[in-house]
Amino acid sequence: MQARSWVILTGHSRGMGLAIAEQALAQGHAVLGISRNVNDGLVQHAHQHGAHLEQWAQDLSDGAEGAERLNTWMRTLQPADIDRVILINNAAILTEVAPLQDVSLADLARSTRIGLEAPMQLMQVWLAVTQAWVTQGWTGRRQILNISSGLARRAMASSGPYCAVKAGLDHLSRCVALEQALHPHGAQIASLAPGVIATDMQAQLRAADPSQFPDHGNFVALKDQNMLTSPADAASKIWTYLDSASFGQEVITDLREL
């Protein structure tokens, strides 16, 4: 017997994604986690909660490979045994925190592929497969949550590639929401800025060269003043939002305003 609810989550191995995965499993969702690394602790966690966990060691800088793998896997699911399916595009990376002319071309390509191209490819597969279920009479809940950033909506020097990726994710989400609104049983979609979370990504910003990064002091101050949200708190608010009737009513959202 399959789980009633599947969560497909990228970037589940650490940071906020790990907290989202832990809470999903504790609530009884089945989770497919996609990151370069699997997390052995999460296996124990799933076991403790009697929840189903699959983990793929998959580098999303090759999003097409990940999307094809997802397509094959989703076609093994039995929609009749599922009443909810959630795609959370959470994986993203910063490039080197530096003016654009100092970021390597390889770094630019990798960050764009992981943060924007792969979510687009995974959404394409997920939408096509779940739309086929709907065409066959499936009436479960379909939700896409794209993890965006305040930097999608506010420019910051030495972070142009990251800002552009997240702005792209916001705009892609707006477009898909318009498409899904045309369907009687369309998917719900939101692009959510999660706030400032105490993860490796924040540590990378604090470790950046202050002479290259005008906002460096702000990120150090956020940490010094205990202004960072814990991954667990952010994940808990994300689950409250995902479970609410208002999910997706506004496509562009900010966890600090929900």
Ligand SMILES: NC(=O)c1ccc[n+]([C@@H]2O[C@H](COP(=O)([O-])OP(=O)(O)OC[C@H]3O[C@@H](n4cnc5c(N)ncnc54)[C@H](OP(=O)(O)O)[C@@H]3O)[C@@H](O)[C@H]2O)c1
């Ligand atoms: N932290 C913040 O303050 C903050 C603020 C605004 C928005 N966000 C957004 O929130 C999300 C989570 O951020 P975070 O702070 O939790 O980041 P994080 O701690 O750096 O974790 C990033 C996750 O993405 C995965 N990942 C990285 N490169 C990958 C690749 N090539 N292929 C597959 N997975 C990959 C990592 O797993 P592996 O290393 O195992 O691959 C990890 O699970 C991101 O979208 C980020 O942009 C964060």
